[in-house]
Amino acid sequence: MAFRGLARMSNRVAIVTCEAFIPDGLDEDRLLLQACARAGVGAELVSWSDRTVDWDGYDLAVLRSTWDYTGRRAEFLNWVAAVPRLCNPVSVVSANTDKRYLADLARIGVPVVPTSFAAPGEWASLPATGDFIVKPAVGAGSRGAGRFDAGLDGELDRATAHVGDLHAKGVTAMVQPYLDGVDTYGETALIFIEGRFSHAIRKGRMLAEGVQYAFDGPALFIPEQISARTPDAAEIALGTRVVGHFAELAGEPLLYARIDLLPSPDGPVVVEAELTEPSLFLDHDAESADRLAAAIADRIL
Secondary structure (H helix, E strand, O other): OOOOOOOOOOOEEEEEEOHHHOOOOOHHHHHHHHHHHHOOOEEEEEEOOOOOOOHHHOOEEEEOOOOOHHHHHHHHHHHHHHOOOEEOOHHHHHHHOOOOHHHHHHHOOOOEOOOEEEOOOOOOOOOOOOEEEEEEOOOOOOOOOEEEEOOOOOHHHHHHHHHHHHHHOOOOEEEEEOOHHHHOOOEEEEEEEOOEEEEEEEEOOOOOOOOEOOOOOOOOOOOOOEEEOOOOHHHHHHHHHHHHHHHHHHOOOOOEEEEEEEOOOOOOEEEEEEOOOOOOOHHHOOOHHHHHHHHHHHHHO
């Protein structure tokens, strides 16, 4: 692949991860580091919580696998605010690390999974019928998510207890209906680079009946069932609309974005807009790592 205006190798880019993934990084981190080298960008893997790092010494800091922030979001956002030349920008990260942004999308007419929120001390409105999901509004990797069936004896009590556990940790709980189209069609994750659609994957369902994941368990993410996906025009149009909305709020294009969609009887709906530290599934598209590295090189220049 040819790159427009290769950056000097003297330029420094931080590919930002968390302490658990130092020094080797995840497979996706390594793919991006290799692609940056091909693009003439001197990139290195750095933990966001490493207090010895001089962030002013980097031309760009690119948030990637910072997956341990959910239990200390305030600390993470303080760090984000202090880092110059961050991608994605601090305004996006601050809003996107709390899933109450879904309510903002709904207010402007974006089709989203119907979602209610209950902060600590507030009553959570649980469905009287059907399957539903309870999960933390600040979370990643399905940690703290649980699936419940309102029609089964004791399930509402179990869901209420799960909300109470989240509240006890100071976390806002969110409640969504379980859209059973995910059982067959799966979830579509659309990846965008510099606001342009790059590639997509299919995620199989993660929450079987009765499954409940710990919010503060040792694992930073739950393994996913990933396969190739060719999205349809409606999915791409919705993803492009959401990415454009957040870019407009930020006042600049987003270096990367992942928009997760679920099927519904009325068409695709947004379940999450992942703009902070999403997996971009660079190993599922042969050119995607080079595409992202080229965008990083352009931003340095």
